[in-house]
Amino acid sequence: MIPRYSRPDMVAIWSPESKFRIWFEIEAHACDALAERGVIPKEAAKTIWEKGGNATFDIDRIDEIERETKHDVIAFLTHLAEIVGPDARFVHQGMTSSDVLDTCFNVQLVKATDLLLADMDALLEATKRRAMEHKDTVCIGRSHGIHAEPVTFGLKMAEAYAEFDRCKKRLLAAREEIATCAISGAVGTFANIDPAVEEHVAKAMGLQAEPVSTQVIPRDRHAMYFATLGVIASSIERVATEIRHLQRTEVLEAEEFFSKGQKGSSAMPHKRNPVLTENLTGLARIVRGFSIPAMENVALWHERDISHSSVERMIGPDATITLDFALARLTGVIDKLLIYPERMIGNMDRLGGLVHSQRILLALTQAGSSREDAYRLVQRNAMKVWDSYQVAGAASVDFLTELLNDQDVRKYLSEEEIRDRFDLGYHTKNVDVIFERVFGKA
Secondary structure, three states, X not given: OOHHHOOHHHHHHOOHHHHHHHHHHHHHHHHHHHHHOOOOOHHHHHHHHHHHHOOOOOHHHHHHHHHHHOOHHHHHHHHHHHHHOHHHHHOOOOOOHHHHHHHHHHHHHHHHHHHHHHHHHHHHHHHHHHHHHOOOOEEEEEEOOEEEEEEEHHXXXXXXXHHHHHHHHHHHHHHHHHOEEOOOOHHHOOOXXXXXXXXXXXXXXXXXXXXXOOOOOOOHHHHHHHHHHHHHHHHHHHHHHHHHHHHOOOOOOEXXXXXXXXXXXXXXXXXXXXXXXXXXXXXXXXHHHOHHXXXXXXXXXXXXXXXXXXHHHHHHHHHHHHHHHHHHHHXXXXXXXXXXXXXXXXXXXXXXXXXXXXXXXXXXXHXXXXXXXXXXXXXXXXXXXXHHHHHHOOOOOOHHHHHHHOHXXXXXXXXXXXXXXXXXXXXXXXXXXXHHHHHOOO
């Protein structure tokens, strides 16, 4: 991934140095297990650890060897032999390249997931704080982009919290599914290596032994993993899109923090654009796109081919690095998000009380009107307000006044009953119940 969207800790997991260190540990742990079973000398296993464990692998030298051998694992093993000496002949006994490559890839994915889980915790913390801060900050809810009924901004944040909490659970499940190890040899039959070696390496590397690995770890695991990252990216995009809409000039109920010295446009000095959330929308598309090639990697020929290899060399680092950056960026956006409660009330009031139309509809039906007649009566008055809004950009006709003057409505409802339905508190009276469901009891 390009440096612009990368953070150092995640990048380090995918560095050549990290990869070759993991390769060495897999091979060295396998040697320990082989030595315990008398397959190789214990002194050889000790020497491999002592010389290889303290070595700095020469990336340029490995690349030089690979240019000749056209095989990355052989190039590494050849370089390791240059470091270890004669005892290197005991390395890779009964193993195949996929044992090293697949086990390493899963180790890297597990390490990457642990960083993503930490990112998720930080995002959840910021989202919960803003939810509590604005639990009672009333704003208009919208369906189809049109004013519906009042909600609170805290509820919007609570929804995001619950969504990312689900994402965290999915990521934990994906971590468990991907954390497997294969040291089963050519075509996965353990013909030349004891299954106990795989168990030993798996435990040492913090993994579980893959039940059936053919010559590769089954790629349905990886398909589910990258699909999970795609779902998380989609949730990031949903929140980012919400913020982008709220920052529109005509709405401006919330906006990204605009720092001192920040510029919004090279041409228009007045601009304050939602650049961070627009960026998140784009990054989400990238992460989500990686799920398709991961699914297409599931169908390999027979016991293995390497059509998946080139795909994973790209999507492994790029998906995790990008999502790591995106989660951190969204956390920052939410943490510093500017909220404008007065603007929220002002926007809600622009439609002259139409947000209470359902309560009037229900009151009419409860007073004896048929639903069809009640709907007609409410809509008749609502459209007068709507038409005045269309002309002026703010309703010049008041919904409450129209209802009070409508004799057909007054056949069913008294002035007091109508006014009672315009109490804003009715719309948000159960916010505490929702918050308890999301966050638990205070």
